[in-house]
Structures are given as structure tokens and as C-alpha cells.
Amino acid sequence: MQDSIFTKIIKGEIPSHKIYEDDDVFAFLDIHPIAPGHMLVVPKKQVEFIWDLDDETYTKLTLATKKIALHIREVTNVPYIGEKIIGVDVPHVHIHLVPFTNVEEYHNIPDSSAEPDHAKLANVAELLSF
Template sequence: MKDSIFTKIIKGEIPCYKVYEDDTVFAMLDIDPLSDGHVLVFPKKQVDLLWDLDQDVYNHLMDVAKLIAEKIQNKLNPLRVGMVVEGFGVPHAHIHLVPLYDKDVLQLHHGYPVRKDNFTDIASKINDL
């Protein structure tokens, strides 16, 4: 597997504005932020999908994300801190922690054409756990 940009950053091949590091997780400022204090939190082990992480790594990643979000909230004073996992930009699982200084920073409801007649079918597929 080719090293992701995050793996190269962890290895020190590319500079970053690191905000956290331990044996399992790394966090840094996003260099193309949605707002001041936008942080990326990711496991050191390169895994493409967040849901494919080992449960212990996943839990630790979420614990670290919570700690950083609390620090962002307390030190930068946004209205709240949003968390997004979309994963299209880099094939390395990561969480975006985005300080929301106003309600327009993250707009999740963007007019997706919903077919409400599909709700029952979709819910039954997801509910079949």
C-alpha cells in the first residue's frame, strides 16, 4: 500500500502543525481549514475506512478526538465543535474537528433529493443487524 499523506506526515517527511501524538493517534491542524482551529485526528496505522479499525484503536481515536474537541471548545470558544468523517480526500481514516463559530461553517443539509417512499425499505435494511 502506498503511504498516504498522513503516513508521510507521521514519518516526518512532510511538516505539519501537530497538536497531539501518542503511540496510536496523531492530530494536526488542517492546512485547508473550514475555520480557525480545524483539526484532523487519525490513527497512525494507515487504514482507509474508519469502520475497519480495530475496536481498541477506534475507541482510542474517539477518546482523543473528544479530548481535542474539549480543548478547542475551551480555548477557542466556538459555539460548538463539529465532527465530520467523510474520508474522500485521503485514503487514511480520519476525523475532522471543526470549530463552529457560526451555523454556516458546516452545512450538512444541502437539498439532497429525498424519496420518502424509500424510507421504510432503507430503515429495514439498516435495522437488520
């Protein structure tokens, strides 16, 4: 299997705004965020579909996602952290965590053709990093 863009990010071959890392999970900011703090949580093991993860990896991913979501909520004081598992754009399991204050904000679709604002992302990463 060819390395996904997320595997390349995990290996440090592609830069990212890392928020969290442990032995099994890696979390980094989405470069086209729905809202400030929107991030992706991925298992380090590259598997295309979430339902194909072994139970141990699935559990570690889920528990890390909860830990990160609670951290985002505490640090940003945003009342809601949405979770999306879409899985069609990159063949590597990934969970989107999106801080939001109202449903319209949660369903916002960012302009993915725009150049990422890395300075703004770096500021958010500094705020949210563990």
C-alpha cells in the same frame, strides 16, 4: 500498501502543524481550514475506512478526538466543535474537527486551490497545541 500523505506527515516526511500526539493518534491542522482551528485527527495505523479499524484503535481514536475537541472548545471559547468523517480524499481514516459558532460557518467550503497561510496556521497551532 503505499504510505498515505497522513502516514508521511506522522513520520515527519511532510511538515504539518501538529496539535496532539500520543502512541496511537496524531492530530494536525487542516491546511485549508473551514474555520480557524479546523484539524484532522488520524490513527497512526494506516487503515482506509473507519469501520475497518480494529475495536481498540477505533476506541483510542474516538477518545482522543473527544479530548482534543474539548480542548479546542476550552481554548478558543467557541461554542461548537463539529465532527466530520468523510473519508474519500485520502485513503487513511481521518476525523475533521471544526470549531464554529453558527451552521453557515460549519458548512463553509474553503478554497483548496489557495496557498495555505502557514503563518496563521502556526499561530493557531501555538494556541491549540497540548
